[in-house]
Amino acid sequence: MNFTAFWHTLGPNTISGLVVGSIIALFALGYTLVYGVLRLINFAHSEVFMVGTFAAAAAWSAVGVTTNSVLPGFWGLAALIVLGLVAAVIASGGTALVVELVAYRPLRRRNAPPLAFLITAIGASLVISETFGVFTHHNQRGTARLVPVHDLLVFGDTHITVLDVLVVGLALVMMFALDRFVGRTKMGRGIRAVAQSPDNAALMGVNKDRIISLVFLLGGLMAGVAAVMYLLRVANAQYDAGFTLGIQAFTAAVLGGIGNLRGALVGGLVLGLCELYGGALFGTAWQNVVAFVVLVAVLMFRPTGILGEALGRARA
């Protein structure tokens, strides 16, 4: 336990924790949405994210922006980020829909036991990630660091960069939009109805299959945005990038209360901070272990998470 290092890096770690946490939170929304509606973990969601990172990287290299290219000015950068977002969102959303179609829908038709869904999702995850692994020769693919590291605010040795503000801001905007969508629109009401009782919702005229596809699509969209934010921060795409981050995102979803959209945000931020602080205390190699210890502790002592399980329950 290294307390001096912990105190010295408290400020910077808080900022990075919040940034990492907001990426995790967006990623976690996919788990929480699907779990809220189907009561199943979408194991392939990590690959939905991974496909998003590769799609954004491919879009950028298609317009000629690679690891060492000269970066354009402000508007150029904004256009590039939007391009990356569009590519990642389309790829991730598409992957999520395909996963639902291949691994979930046929099993739902025959009322398979929950473990069957998990196994097909694992299969889908393995196929997607290893296909990318084979084609990239299991190497990383670097992208340009699009957002230059400019300090926006400085408090002592705590630097807040443009990137930090961009990532956290984008995450909050997406969260807010999703919350409004699920809470206020007609489709959102459909989602809450299916989450509450699938059969009753179907009897009331909700198209269950379409709502489930929609839920997967929404999760995919959020993962796509998270993928671009991850690329801006880490600047490389890798075939197994989704796996570790996926476990963390799932932990965040459980921590905040799985099935609860606002819980995902709280869980993501808390987990991001826990990891950075844990890394400072025990050494960065153990950073990922912190996520699991938190997960086990939460499941043992408060299995419903910080805010409790609720999609369609709270405002039914």
Place this chain on the structure above:
Amino acid sequence: MTTMEQLPTEEPRTSRRWSPRAQVSALYTRTGLRGWYSRLPRWGRLVANLVFFGLAALLPYVGSVPLIGPQIITNGISWGNTLFDMTYYVLLALGLNVVVGYAGMLDLGYVGFFAVGAYTVALMTSGDSVLHLRWGWLAALPFAVAITLISGVVLGWPTLRLRGDYLAIVTLGFAEIIRVTANSASFLRGDRGFGGLPHPPGSWPDGTKIFGLRDLRPYYWLGLVAIVLVIFAVHNLDRSRVGRSWLAIREDEEVAEIMGVRTVKYKLWAFAIGAFIGGLGGVLFAGYNAFMNSSTFVLQFSILVLAGVVMGGSGNIPGAILGGALISYIPDRLRGIEDPLTHTDLFQWRFVLFGAVIILIMLFRPQGLAPNRRRAMELKDRAREVAP
């Protein structure tokens, strides 16, 4: 007074129908190979088993069978090596079958126990170890197996309250913790690993070592002996009170608890026995490979073994053997064959292949290739209850 007249004739019939034995035979109308096997007398089954394992023991010589032999043996890797790999995969599949197939707990971190077994052997035998014990392989075996058993209980305990999906993720987390520990804890040496692990003891009458580097057949036979012992133990456990408790837990944990099954105890049993068998696989692996490091135990490995169990038919020993053998044999058979797409070895597509195979199996034959009858019936039952 028809009812009064009918009663005497009715009563024996209903009582016969509801006697456990009659009910069991009504449930299991056995056909095919298994029906033939189950109708054999006790000694006949023993002979059939002996013939089966005798044929398995002759597998190293299959290459000399005309016509079929050359198709079976592998090209990119020696046939002896392939066979030995198959033995520890089959052991792992048998162990995971206890946890997943019998007790119905989805364990995604099973490779962790394999690693614990192998690392314990390495710590006790290797010259690189901090313990400086330099024991023989055989002396380390009981300790390694005991430590994996304990690790199974230790890791099983916090997860006892978890069900299904949550259990899967937490066990995945445990495997990751074991991997990170192997990478980061200095006494486990991370990437540098352990070298100079001893082979199992013994020498032929002419003085050459039985377990050397040139002849790999003895390793295969050793693995086969371990498999036979494990099958014997697991089969007997499955037919005992323990096995019936596992069955009850798998079908419905709450009901099992209410009916007086001590679920905590028997779930721990399943974890411990699964870990024990996985550890045994790790010990065999360490006895064959003179070197191992933290990258030996990748997570895909657990999923591969799970794919094997599901593919073969979870909850059924022949299914687990078949599945375990296939997940090891198919990738090795793919070695040395050029892949037309990327012009490299087909071997590197193995995880993609198995991912696709487990999806297809769950979609078209969810009970597996050699299914457990009760499981297959459960799945049929559920499909009938489907709501539109």
